[in-house]
Structure formats: C-alpha cells, structure tokens
Amino acid sequence: MTDKRKTILIVDDEKGIRDQLSLALESDYKILVAATASKAINAARQDKPNVALIDISLSPHGGDKEGLDLLTQLLENDPTVKAIMVTGHGEKENALQAVGAGAFDFYVKPIELEELKIIIKRALYLQTLEIENAALAESLKRQEGFSEIIGDSPRMREMYKIIDTVAPSRYTVLITGESGTGKELVAKAIHSRSDRAEKPFVTVNCGAIPEALLESELFGHEKGAFTDAHARKIGKCEMAHEGILFLDEVGELPLSLQVKLLRFLQDNVIERVGGKEPIQTDVRVIAATNRPLAEDVERKIFREDLFYRLSVITVELPPLRDRDDDVVLIADHLLKRYAAENNRSNLVFHSSGIQVLRAHDWPGNVRELENRIKRAVILSAGSKLTASDLGLKGAAIEGRRSLQDIRDQAVVDHIRAALLRNDWNISRTARELDISRTNLYDLIEKHKIEKGK
Ligand SMILES: Nc1ncnc2c1ncn2[C@@H]1O[C@H](COP(=O)(O)OP(=O)(O)OP(=O)(O)O)[C@@H](O)[C@H]1O
Ligand SMILES: [Mg+2]
Structure with missing residues (x-):
C-alpha cells in the first residue's frame, strides 16, 4: 500500500529535538529526519517532503548560513515545498531573512507542539491550494492554445510555431490549403492568440455571396443607395473594427471588388455604397483560399498587387495525407x-x-x-x-x-x-x-x- 500521508522532513543537529518532533508528528504524518544539510537534501530528493522543519543554526559552530543554504537548495529542488525555519531566541533577524528567501514561516524555540502543528497545517493547506491553482492555470493555458487543432506531426508543429509568431503582429495572413484542411480553424486560432482576441472576428465568405451583394456586404450601404436599400447597412469591414476580418475563399472575389479590397488593405478606409464620407477603421485581415492564387495571378483573374498585399505572411496547411499519424x-x-x-x-x-x-x-x-x-x-x-x-x-x-x-x-x-x-x-x-x-x-x-x- 502506498502511504498517502503528507511527508515532513525534520532537519536539526540536535538529536533530542529530532526525536521530540518525530514523536509528536508521526501519528499524522510520514516523517523523514536528517541531522545535516547534505542528508536533508538526499532525503528530499528521494522522498519529496511537503513540509520541511529546518533548524536555522544547523552548523555546530553556530551561525545561520547552513540553514539558509539548505532552504535555497530545497526550494530549488522543489519549489512547492513549504519550509518552516526553527530558530533560537535572538535569531529573529535571520528568520526574517529566511522568509524573504522563500521560507513559508518561522518558529521561535522553545517548541510549543500545538502551535507548531497549526503552522504545519496552514502550510499544507496553502500548498494544496497552490498546487490546485497551478494545475488549473496549466489547463487553461492548454485550452487557449491549440486545443481545437489536433495534430502532432512535424508539419503541424511547424505550423503551430508560425501561428504563434504571427498571431501577436498586425500582419495580414494568407492561409492556403486544400479544401477541408482546417483553414478557418487556423484563422480563429490566430484571432484567439492575438491582442484582438476580445474584439470581433468577422467572417465573409467571398465565394458564397452573389457578386451584386458582395460590395455592400463588405462595405455596407446608405439608405437609398440602390432600390432595395431601405435602411443603412453596416458592412463587415466596419463590424470588424478593432478586430479581425476573415475573408474566406478570397480567390473567388470578383475583379471589380479586388480593387476596392486592395484600397481597404492599404489605408483601412471604407466608403459605404452611396455614402459620401470615407470612414477610418482599424481592421486586421486574415484571408484563406484553396485556389492556387499565384496561378490565378498569371491567368489574370486575380490582381497581382492584391496577391502581394494579402500574402505578406502565408500559412500553408498540409493535406491530411501528409500528416503522418x-x-x-x-x-x-x-x-x-x-x-x-x-x-x-x-x-x-x-x-x-x-x-x-x-x-x-x-x-x-x-x-x-x-x-x-x-x-x-x-x-x-x-x-x-x-x-x-x-x-x-x-x-x-x-x-x-x-x-x-x-x-x-x-x-x-x-x-x-x-x-x-x-x-x-x-x-x-x-x-x-x-x-x-x-x-x-x-x-x-x-x-x-x-x-x-
Ligand atoms: N487539425 C484538426 N483537428 C481537429 N479538427 C479539425 C482539424 N482541422 C480541421 N478540423 C475540422 O474539420 C472541419 C473543416 O475545417 P475548416 O472548415 O477549418 O476547413 P477549411 O480548410 O476552411 O475547409 P474549406 O476549404 O472546405 O472551407 C471543421 O469542422 C474543423 O473543425
Ligand atoms: Mg473554410
């Protein structure tokens, strides 16, 4: 059976004190004892104690250096260990120094067992909280990481690195990859790791909206701008103010709108259809395509200048068959x-x-x-x-x-x-x-x- 009890390490050069403390604590805790600093370190390495009771003037010649050194080494070995420094009368100064160096608390001799037991319980309680807290923080960190994007292959690891690098910047990112490789997922991952995470993530699917409606979808329109414009409409570019505009299937954008998008990318200014005033926005653009855009440029169905603007940074998603297991x-x-x-x-x-x-x-x-x-x-x-x-x-x-x-x-x-x-x-x-x-x-x-x- 494994011993589930918490472990206490008692370090004191006086046998009488070691025995007294062991006897008082052994019914509730697993006890390790050590007479010297080096023995204490060995014991701590083997049997990770939760609490260490350290006599501050360990060395037989008096002085507190050994106790303090031991404290530092124990904490280096395991930062979660709670050290309680036991000091003689008139050593309070040193004890305070030890607390400054990371000890949980100090305790002045002569030993009052009941009081000491309370200090130990407090130390253990704090330790449990700290460990739980660290575990929680760790799991939150994982979630805001790439929890949704599964994959461990070299190609994907490379991609995570690129995402981590580009996310905090303001650069326009072009995500390329075959259909169904996770381009939208990556766009969202960039958003959630950017300083715009709390701001909107607005998607426009350039391939799914009829050409006639796309301009007002992107830039909005004023009331009466055209027959069906019964009310003012705010476009997606404007909605994405301070956030990210995700232009999905950007390769499907008609040439007429490519010019307007280029202008928007250059100065972040939009004009609603039928509007008189240019509107300044602050929008970061991420675009995705499964088309070979460079070829489309050669075939003159995609503007070269827009292509270069969009592809400042390109993230290429590998097809699933290239991702090992x-x-x-x-x-x-x-x-x-x-x-x-x-x-x-x-x-x-x-x-x-x-x-x-x-x-x-x-x-x-x-x-x-x-x-x-x-x-x-x-x-x-x-x-x-x-x-x-x-x-x-x-x-x-x-x-x-x-x-x-x-x-x-x-x-x-x-x-x-x-x-x-x-x-x-x-x-x-x-x-x-x-x-x-x-x-x-x-x-x-x-x-x-x-x-x-
Ligand atoms: N690495 C991944 N781990 C887990 N789920 C994934 C991964 N990649 C993609 N998916 C899931 O697969 C589906 C397709 O992903 P997504 O829509 O992002 O692909 P896409 O590249 O935008 O596809 P399309 O070109 O068809 O628009 C989504 O439901 C997404 O959640
Ligand atoms: Mg998609």
Whole structure:
C-alpha cells in the first residue's frame, strides 16, 4: 500500500529535538529526519517532503548560513515545498531573512507542539491550494492554445510555431490549403492568440455571396443607395473594427471588388455604397483560399498587387495525407465528440477501421474524415467502427499504399502469426521474435493487435 500521508522532513543537529518532533508528528504524518544539510537534501530528493522543519543554526559552530543554504537548495529542488525555519531566541533577524528567501514561516524555540502543528497545517493547506491553482492555470493555458487543432506531426508543429509568431503582429495572413484542411480553424486560432482576441472576428465568405451583394456586404450601404436599400447597412469591414476580418475563399472575389479590397488593405478606409464620407477603421485581415492564387495571378483573374498585399505572411496547411499519424489522433478526437453527442460513449475503432483510416488518401481532408465519422457513429450497429462503417474498403486502396504501410502490415502479420503459434504467451513469442517483452508489448499496443483477429 502506498502511504498517502503528507511527508515532513525534520532537519536539526540536535538529536533530542529530532526525536521530540518525530514523536509528536508521526501519528499524522510520514516523517523523514536528517541531522545535516547534505542528508536533508538526499532525503528530499528521494522522498519529496511537503513540509520541511529546518533548524536555522544547523552548523555546530553556530551561525545561520547552513540553514539558509539548505532552504535555497530545497526550494530549488522543489519549489512547492513549504519550509518552516526553527530558530533560537535572538535569531529573529535571520528568520526574517529566511522568509524573504522563500521560507513559508518561522518558529521561535522553545517548541510549543500545538502551535507548531497549526503552522504545519496552514502550510499544507496553502500548498494544496497552490498546487490546485497551478494545475488549473496549466489547463487553461492548454485550452487557449491549440486545443481545437489536433495534430502532432512535424508539419503541424511547424505550423503551430508560425501561428504563434504571427498571431501577436498586425500582419495580414494568407492561409492556403486544400479544401477541408482546417483553414478557418487556423484563422480563429490566430484571432484567439492575438491582442484582438476580445474584439470581433468577422467572417465573409467571398465565394458564397452573389457578386451584386458582395460590395455592400463588405462595405455596407446608405439608405437609398440602390432600390432595395431601405435602411443603412453596416458592412463587415466596419463590424470588424478593432478586430479581425476573415475573408474566406478570397480567390473567388470578383475583379471589380479586388480593387476596392486592395484600397481597404492599404489605408483601412471604407466608403459605404452611396455614402459620401470615407470612414477610418482599424481592421486586421486574415484571408484563406484553396485556389492556387499565384496561378490565378498569371491567368489574370486575380490582381497581382492584391496577391502581394494579402500574402505578406502565408500559412500553408498540409493535406491530411501528409500528416503522418495525425489522422488517427484527429479521428479519435472526433469519434469521442460525436459518440458523446449520440450517447454512444463506448464506441471505439475496430482495428480494420484504424487500418483504412491510415491507408485512405483523404482527398476531402479533415472535413471528409469528420463526415465519415459522423455518419458511422449514427449508422453503425456494433460497438466498434469497422472499415465498412466508415465507408472505406481495405482492398480498393491497396494500389496507393505507402511503403511505411506495407512495412507496418508485414510487421503486424508476422507478430500476429508468432503470437498465435505461441498461444499469446508473450515471453515465448518475444523469444521467438528475438525482441524484448516490453518491445513486443509496445508493438502490440502501437499496432493495436488483438486476440482473435
Ligand atoms: N487539425 C484538426 N483537428 C481537429 N479538427 C479539425 C482539424 N482541422 C480541421 N478540423 C475540422 O474539420 C472541419 C473543416 O475545417 P475548416 O472548415 O477549418 O476547413 P477549411 O480548410 O476552411 O475547409 P474549406 O476549404 O472546405 O472551407 C471543421 O469542422 C474543423 O473543425
Ligand atoms: Mg473554410
């Protein structure tokens, strides 16, 4: 049984005091004792104490240097440790110095046990609060990080770095990538890590709005500007004041509006349709496209000057098939989400499901993955999602398997056969394969090899 009690380290060169304190505290706490600073440090390294009671004048020659040094080293070793300095009469000055150096409190001899016990309890209480607080802060930090963007592959890590670098600036960012790679998600991540996080994030989908309406959607209009303009309308550029305007599918912007957008990017001034006054705004623009914009520039359907303005910083999202095993991580995340939404929290992937997820080419990227999982969660009957639940056939994709896949499959087949031969006896199988047992366990886990499949 592990000892759940809090641990107290008693450091004193006088045996009498060590014994007295141990005896008084051992019914409530786990006790470590040390007569010297070096012994105390060793004990603390081995057995992380929660509280340390330190005699400030540890050295036999008097003076307080040793006690203070020990305090510093203990705190370096573990900043959460609460040190209580025990001092003799007339050493209060030194005790205060110790508190300045990070000790929790000090205590003047002669020892009154009841009083000391209260100080210890207070120290432990504070320590618990501090630890809980740190854990909370840590988890908040993770959430405001890239909690929504799943992926750990080198290409994605590179992208997180770029996002971190560009987010705090005012630069215009162009996000490129195939359809469904997460461009909108990245735009939002930049917003939430920028100094405009508390200000609006306004999206305009340039491809979804008819050309005739797009100008007023972007810049707004005055009442009576055209037949249907019954009232003044504030445009998205103006709504995004002090925040971020996200121009999705910017490659779809008609040439006539490209000129106007360029002007807006240059001076952040807008004019409502039918308006007389230019309006100054403060807007940062992030744009996204799945079109090869540079080619569109050559084909003269996208203005070169606008392209350069927009692409000051370009973030390129890799297609899902170039993200190693991220597909499994993202699939797992999405399965958890949709399974929970559908009250099917026990749903997991069957090994055949994982295999096809890895092997599929993902022309529709994460969006395709999301749709396949959503559909499978609703339609599947069993407790494990198989290849066919995901609408993917193992055989049909044989032609495009990567070398790594083929290698992995050979390893899996070989291990599975050996396990069968040895009735799943791990030691015997490991010996036959000439690898260690832990190595075999790791491979079984990594490739999700299960009995009876
Ligand atoms: N790395 C990821 N981790 C988790 N979910 C993701 C990831 N990338 C994308 N998604 C999800 O996939 C879906 C598609 O992402 P998003 O809309 O950002 O892609 P897009 O590149 O803008 O696509 P399109 O070009 O079709 O507009 C969204 O539901 C998004 O939440
Ligand atoms: Mg999009």
